[in-house]
Amino acid sequence: xxxxRIFKAESFRLAALFAVAFLTLTAAxxxxxxxxxxxxxxxxLMAANxxxxxxxxxxxxxxxxxxxxxxxxxxxxxxxxxxxxxxxxAPEMYMVIEDTRGKVxxxxxxxxxxxxxxxxxxGRCATLTATATLYVGRDTAAMDVTxxxxxxxxxxxxxxxxxxxxxxxxxxxxRFMAQVDAITQTCERVIAGQLNERIPLRGRGDExxxxxxxxxxxLDRISxxxxxxxxxxxxxxxxxxxxxxxxxxxxxxxxxxxxxxxxYSAAISHALEDTDQLLSMFSALLRISQIEAGTRVRTFAPVxxxxxxxxxxxxxxxxxxxxxxxxxxxxxxALAIRGDEELLTQLFSNLIENALRHTPAGTKIRxxxxxxxxxxVASVIDDGPxxxxxxxxRVTRRFYRGSSSRTAEGHGLGLSLVAAIAQLHGAxxxxxxxxxxxxxGVVFPKPS
Amino acid sequence: MRLLxxxxxxxxxxxxxxxxxxxGYEVVHVGDGIAGLRExxxxxxxxxxxxxxxxxMDGLELVKAVRLRKATPIIYLTTMSGIDDRxxxxxxxxxxxxxxxxxxxxxxxRIRVMTRRQAPGAARLFAGSIEMDLVLRTVTRRGQPVExxxxxxxxxxxxxxxxDRAVTRKMLLENxxxxxxxxxxxxxxxxxxxxxxxLNANGGSDAIQxxxxxxxxxxxxx
Numbered sequence: 081x082x083x084x085r086i087f088k089a090e091s092f093r094l095a096a097l098f099a100v101a102f103l104t105l106t107a108a109x110x111x112x113x114x115x116x117x118x119x120x121x122x123x124x125l126m127a128a129n130x131x132x133x134x135x136x137x138x139x140x141x142x143x144x145x146x147x148x149x150x151x152x153x154x155x156x157x158x159x160x161x162x163x164x165x166x167x168x169x170a171p172e173m174y175m176v177i178e179d180t181r182g183k184v185x186x187x188x189x190x191x192x193x194x195x196x197x198x199x200x201x202x203g204r205c206a207t208l209t210a211t212a213t214l215y216v217g218r219d220t221a222a223m224d225v226t227x228x229x230x231x232x233x234x235x236x237x238x239x240x241x242x243x244x245x246x247x248x249x250x251x252x253x254x255r256f257m258a259q260v261d262a263i264t265q266t267c268e269r270v271i272a273g274q275l276n277e278r279i280p281l282r283g284r285g286d287e288x289x290x291x292x293x294x295x296x297x298x299l300d301r302i303s304x305x306x307x308x309x310x311x312x313x314x315x316x317x318x319x320x321x322x323x324x325x326x327x328x329x330x331x332x333x334x335x336x337x338x339x340x341x342x343x344y345s346a347a348i349s350h351a352l353e354d355t356d357q358l359l360s361m362f363s364a365l366l367r368i369s370q371i372e373a374g375t376r377v378r379t380f381a382p383v384x385x386x387x388x389x390x391x392x393x394x395x396x397x398x399x400x401x402x403x404x405x406x407x408x409x410x411x412x413x414a415l416a417i418r419g420d421e422e423l424l425t426q427l428f429s430n431l432i433e434n435a436l437r438h439t440p441a442g443t444k445i446r447x448x449x450x451x452x453x454x455x456x457v458a459s460v461i462d463d464g465p466x467x468x469x470x471x472x473x474r475v476t477r478r479f480y481r482g483s484s485s486r487t488a489e490g491h492g493l494g495l496s497l498v499a500a501i502a503q504l505h506g507a508x509x510x511x512x513x514x515x516x517x518x519x520x521g522v523v524f525p526k527p528s
Numbered sequence: 529m530r531l532l533x534x535x536x537x538x539x540x541x542x543x544x545x546x547x548x549x550x551x552g553y554e555v556v557h558v559g560d561g562i563a564g565l566r567e568x569x570x571x572x573x574x575x576x577x578x579x580x581x582x583x584x585m586d587g588l589e590l591v592k593a594v595r596l597r598k599a600t601p602i603i604y605l606t607t608m609s610g611i612d613d614r615x616x617x618x619x620x621x622x623x624x625x626x627x628x629x630x631x632x633x634x635x636x637x638r639i640r641v642m643t644r645r646q647a648p649g650a651a652r653l654f655a656g657s658i659e660m661d662l663v664l665r666t667v668t669r670r671g672q673p674v675e676x677x678x679x680x681x682x683x684x685x686x687x688x689x690x691x692d693r694a695v696t697r698k699m700l701l702e703n704x705x706x707x708x709x710x711x712x713x714x715x716x717x718x719x720x721x722x723x724x725x726x727l728n729a730n731g732g733s734d735a736i737q738x739x740x741x742x743x744x745x746x747x748x749x750x
Contacts, residue, residue: 398718433713
């Protein structure tokens with residue numbers, strides 16, 4: 081029922097409100113204009129009256145009452161004697177000289193009575209002599225006509241404005257409705273489960289496009305999170321099943337085949353190892369989801385990356401030596417960033433451990449910290465076998481383990497954790513080939 | 529040694545009590561927070577083990593309330609592994625934080641370290657033939673100087689302060705390197721083996737004993 085809906089539209093209501101406001105203002109304006117026009121008209125009429133009075137007075141002063149009567153008759157264009165004829169049209173000007181008994185000495189009043197309309201006169205009297213009084217008046221019909229015209233003109237304008245407002249309101253309302261409908265329909269489709277639906281952009285860069293883009297981005301984020309969640313649950317289901325199955329088999333074998341304490345004890349040790357592995361997977365997953373929730377940002381503090389990396393270097397030098405890798409470092413900046421020291425420690429520790437565990441003995445691993453343009457880049461670079469460029473995206477996925485590292489220990493969550501921590505710090509994780517080897521760079525924005 | 533255990537999981541409590549008794553501890557067990565607070569304030573214990581999520585009274589509240597009256601060492605034993613949970617727990621007045629599931633040896637080692645007599649801020653530490661000067665940052669063994677890197681010095685200091693007590697890898701990571709996650713490489717082992725080599729450079733018996741399944745112990749008789 082679009083007719084009813086349109087009247088409920090905010091834009092239509094606004095247009096109606098504006099129309100009412102405009103009408104009120106117009107009425108006030110008309111009142112003012114009429115008041116001014118009336119005043120001006122009256123002043124003009126009175127000025128004409130005064131001028132007539134002074135002409136008559138001049139005659140009177142020069143040659144006496146007869147001359148005054150003459151002047152009046154000349155002004156009225158009537159013969160010097162005889163009764164005043166009733167004119168066909170009401171005259172605009174009235175002049176009368178009366179004596180004290182009310183006898184008309186000259187003039188067109190009150191004998192002139194016009195039948196076609198009631199008349200209103202504006203005028204005054206002036207005393208000529210002790211026995212004669214002059215009355216001068218003018219018809220206000222012309223003023224009334226002007227007033228009528230003004231009223232008419234304003235009436236049409238007001239009508240036009242009202243029509244325009246209502247029409248505009250309706251059109252605007254329809255346009256609003258169309259946009260709101262587009263967004264509502266998309267939202268309804270998303271609610272119904274079509275998560276890939278997006279609001280079409282009109283490409284005008286207006287406020288509707290901005291709103292649509294914001295909603296689309298929100299939907300993107302939500303569906304990415306959802307996808308992530310689905311990915312995690314399926315990964316969890318799949319990847320936890322494997323070690324759980326192994327654990328179960330081990331326990332079953334122990335129950336069926338074990339013959340002595342030594343067998344049982346070995347089986348239990350293995351089972352404990354499996355359990356620990358499972359638990360570390362769980363805590364890694366939990367940690368990733370906590371980091372991705374992003375609440376940790378509240379406690380960000382300045383962290384000197386150089387100091388942190390030096391600490392990491394000192395921590396890992398012995399273990400690198402023990403497993404036949406060579407660890408070195410090159411820090412070219414001492415800039416601090418805002419971050420979470422504990423998480424950043426884990427980030428670099430994971431990257432270094434990855435380099436230690438997924439490379440052959442004899443590999444050289446270098447920690448690098450450089451400031452470039454508006455960025456700070458911390459990298460862990462090895463000259464090992466590297467990762468195929470097509471796998472760069474996949475290595476940060478949960479539980480992904482390169483085919484060559486199937487046998488290496490670990491739960492495949494290391495780089496996912498790294499990616500999550502980097503994202504929390506507004507940093508990018510950049511994987512590039514190091515010819516040979518792999519360079520994992522964490523690109524932090526320079527603190528402003 | 530008397531321990532107060534506040535734990536609402538009856539089965540876990542039972543197995544803990546049993547294992548603590550084997551180690552010669554006397555354990556008082558309560559299943560809820562209010563009883564825990566009553567026990568903790570009315571009687572003296574050497575250490576208190578607190579679950580974060582207790583019926584009656586939240587573990588965090590319990591620790592805050594106990595701290596108002598007593599300085600008994602408190603360790604949390606909890607499934608709350610959230611990133612901020614540890615910080616919040618320690619800020620409330622706890623001394624240590626252990627996340628379930630855990631190895632009993634880990635808990636035992638932490639309680640032993642917690643309940644040791646806190647030496648006043650001495651400038652020199654001794655452990656058998658090892659002598660550490662914390663101000664000059666020097667170490668001697670049998671009077672012979674031992675050159676140590678700063679990290680090795682901190683590692684040795686922690687071992688010496690807990691002489692004759694087993695300390696776990698986790699405890700070393702937390703206290704020496706401030707690392708609160710499990711590295712996948714044998715970081716601690718590598719550092720220990722270097723420290724060992726330096727301490728034993730001038731001959732003599734191995735001062736650092738490896739405790740199987742737990743961690744390490746610096747022997748007083750070295």
